[in-house]
Amino acid sequence: MGVDLFAKAGLHQAEAVLRAHGVDAFFRAAAERTGDSHVVIDGRKVLMAGSHDYLGLSTHPRVVEAAVQAVRRWGTTVSGSRPLSGSLVLHAELEERLAAFLGQEAATLTNSGFQANLALSALIGRDDLVFADARNHASLVDAARLGWGRVRRYRDLGQLRAQLAAAPAGTGRLILTDGVFSMDGDAADLHGLRALADEHGGTLVVDAAHDLGVLGERGRGLVEHCGLDDRVDLISVTLSKSLASIGGALAGPAANVNYLRANARPILYSVAVPPASAAAALAALEVVEAEPERRRRLWELAEGLHNGLRGLGFDTRPSTTPIVPVRFADMAAAGAFWAALFEAGVFTNLVGPPAAGTAMLRLTLTANHDETHLATVLEACDRAARRLGVPRVPDIPEVALTR
Template sequence: MTVDPFAKGGLHQAEAILKAHGVDAYFRSMAARTGDSHAVIDGRKVMLAGSNDYLGLSTHPAVIEAAVNAARRLGTSAGGSRALSGTLDLHGELEERIAAFLGQEAAVVTTTGFQANLALSALLGRSDIAFLDARVHASLLEAARLGWGRVRRYRHLDTAHLRELLAAAPDDAGRLVVTDGMFSMDGDVADLRALRDAADDFGAKLIVDAAHDMGVLGNRGAGLAEHCEVEDGLDLITATFSKAFASIGGVLAGPAGNVHYLRSNARSILFSAALPPASAAAALAALTVVETEPERRTRTLDLAEGLHNGLRTLGFDTRPSTTPIVPVRFADLAAGGAFWAALFRAGVFTNLVAAPAIPGGGAMLRLTLTANHDETHLATVLEAFDTAGRRLGVPRGPDLPPVRLTRGDGRRAGRR
């Protein structure tokens, strides 16, 4: 029997299930966006309560102006790959400044964050092994699969299991330990100090994806590595400008030799058109705002703490997150979809997540509030959850104490 390569499971099946229940949660088009984190969808103004624009910089006047001026001065495209005709002064300036910001010797900018992580495939020869946290971002898993080496997955945040896998590796194997810093779905964070110790004990390199924590955590906003005080103990940091930095593009930063190797050998860098001028300029302007307006980071964290604790008071369990990513889980996609639809009718747009983005089945609403929100917006979200929960009879979580988020902004960091 002939097998149809297009007839496999995936998001399209989740869409079909949801639409059978009258829910249309994916690929929704926005006709307009406003500076207060609202958007117009189907002619209605709704609050965006699931954006990765953590600091609200995508509508910051200085960021917009920088992008517009760069496009006027340099055009809409770099016109080639970085190795040939596509490198701009903007790229060099961005690399120098982002490396210093992250406390690293050097950096190379890529066209997307996904491509930055795909570059890691160039590190994996036939005798090498990549040890990945079980819940790393899809781009890190794809990078490991693209390389010539083997892939081992350690249980999520389980350093003891990682040590077991490292100990079982052949003596002649190159070892790469790869993790997210802030995990994009559940909002929990890696123990970078424990991972560094494990990597050192077994002669491994440690690579951390700071996509979601860069700009959000740390006293300067330099991410989880700064918060854990291990900036000088990492072999590579990868990140993207598409979250807190309100642009597009990726970066790899670390010791100069490591960065230069990937700059010269990674196919996702060598064979891709360079980051467009407007995107590079926007990321540079966003970096300036991150450095000069720390109150944005504080407001994002304060609102996140209020959202966590407000939902917990209503009986919703937001564990294991200790960050601005606020997850609320449901037993199945139909239940999650019904809740998503109720919130949308109330004017609150959230992210409905299902397989393959989350393991183990079920569904999840992933919420975030940005620095462009305020206490009134927070109250609106909590009221919508309370109303929907009463009507739908959503199972409530256990009684949970208040939480203090992982911060690194000069205030006490805590976990529940």
Template sequence: MSDVFTKCVEWKDADLAKEMDLYPFYQAIEASYGATEVSVQGRRMIMIGSNNYLGLSADPRVKEAAFNAIQRYGTTASGSRLLNGTLALHEELEAKLARFLRREAAMVVSTGFQTNLAAISALPDRGDIVFADRFNHASLVDGLRLSQGIEQRYWHNDMAHLEELLAGSDPAVGKLIVADGVFSMDGDVCDLPGILALARKYGARVVIDDAHAMGVLGAKGRGTAEYFGLEDELDLVTGTFSKSFASLGGVIAGPARVINYIRHKARSVIFSAALPPPCAAAALKALEILEEEPERVTRLMDIAEKMHNGLRAMGYDTGGSVTPIIPVMIGDRMRCFALWKALFQEGIFTNPVTPPAVSAGRELLRTSYMATHTDAQLDRVLEAFERLGRRLGLIPRTRPSSYVPVQLARPGGQVPLRKSA
């Protein structure tokens, strides 16, 4: 008789990494110091593994808003949005997000992951086709698995392959194109102009997950569509509060009738407890700060440029990223863990990314930066990367004579779009 627990007992990967003192995951953060530094295992460290892009989680105004919401509402909504869990705070946040994102309506969801489950699971009917970028976030992948739609995956940012799939589909069925705005591991940007052109040509709708683009791309931080000047053409946008908005939760924004349909049909919404009051209040305050202080977005991109070009000048490969998500491409699991460990011992917190999060041979350290990092912190990080990279044989002993500077996704520029299998 087969036992479903057998594989759990036999799986030894984590145990082996711990035996080698190279286990990098589930590191408990004991305290935070202004978002850019944390305490782990009693050691104060520079955090370059967080998605807190604007550094607002430590902003006193955000913390005060969360505290005041607890005083008014308590710690939880104690029910789903459909029944007893909708608060006036949720509705205020939805109205302000709809205005900020220039959409008819917006819906707040309890987590970013559930946001994409809601949008992608609810919309396709049986027989509809969902065209998905191969590098899409797991929440989009799982949303599609829960839907009735038929999945067709196109090569990453490859518009020729996407068009081939669209052209070969039945003109009579519904079509949905789904992609990350900024891809979470590689830091590159979707070819939104190409996607929208093909959507118009073949009668498809488009959903863009802007989890890593809201607060990052565009002059006002409204995301991928703002950056490309295509806000009026994008059908539906999703986002999360756990990154630039210093909280937890997510948002779906688009036509009012579509939002209303998802609100009543998405199981991840109607069967989940509503976003807790302090989380809604924190996101609302972070949104207000972003609108009042757009210079945070500029500072974030200045930092990203410094770090991209600093690492590339040493001989590191930062892939196709044009954002504050900067992958340091290693290409081998053990060498990736070795660099992570060496940096950890130096007081620098990074994220090693290995299969299945990336394919074999694409192992990397995922670094990401905040608008509140200081130049002194960044210089310390760069010095450690250079010294340790040389010691581990990951970069040349002497700096290359030249390197190609990175063109970042700044407002008014053109994003170099990456195609890969």
């Protein structure tokens, strides 16, 4: 007899337990969005404090208009993959602009950031080794699993160094890391990773999902912040956060990008980015460059949120970016806090294992928010903590942002 394939643990079980405690945190559908600052859920208008539309561009008039015009001109989808019937001049233009923006020779699009990372599996042959940060996003974890080679997970550079030193001669060594870790909000040590990659003949790929548009003088991301624009082998990009769209890309030296274009199955066998999404990302790229004040605003609010929460006794370490994590003892405690904030009119992200190491709420304020929104979030957190008797941490130092 077989066993029930659907009986495995998953989000549905956590969800059931939380629901029994009156916490309904997942798949909550918004009936309306006002930019990314508020949403209407079940008739209640709540402040959105969990969006990754970092620069608030998903409702920017230029971005919206570009998407509308693209639908009128090219329709809703291309219904084909890039190598066959799905390529538009719009895709080629976006690839060129992305590459130029990132200071790379070339870029190739995928239909999501997740797929951009899965495309990396085309690099991993039977004799190759993958070295993956233990806190990488699920899509990088799956990319490593999809490849044919063996995977080593490292927790710090010391462990990575030892793993690389033990790798048999003649093996390919692919090092995969988030640029900014999506749950904890801290940045990878790119200089350290580059040095190890150089020492051991490794290929370094950085996922810029949470740093593109956010970090660096011109918003090129962590590679720009670290002055390593020309020293990574590939940058993986999502269009879904700062670029206010949906889609992904891999950028780097032309030879590396061309290899992926010819071999990566998410590029070869899945539909191209829809016209509206490509046009929205192109317009968003222009706004990222034209309106640097949005990035400044994002960071001001991030600083206010970190230090406001820390002042109230909520530890937001190790984050140094606009991703602001607040940890709890378990999912029940985090869920109760989530529900209290929702009740107070603030929507946050409730996450726990396996996505995050521990139960936490993840908060982000975007360039579309203002000081009043910040004050609302802080007050709601303070009140919820008083009501629920959440323990506070004394004397947390102010945040040292990766800016």
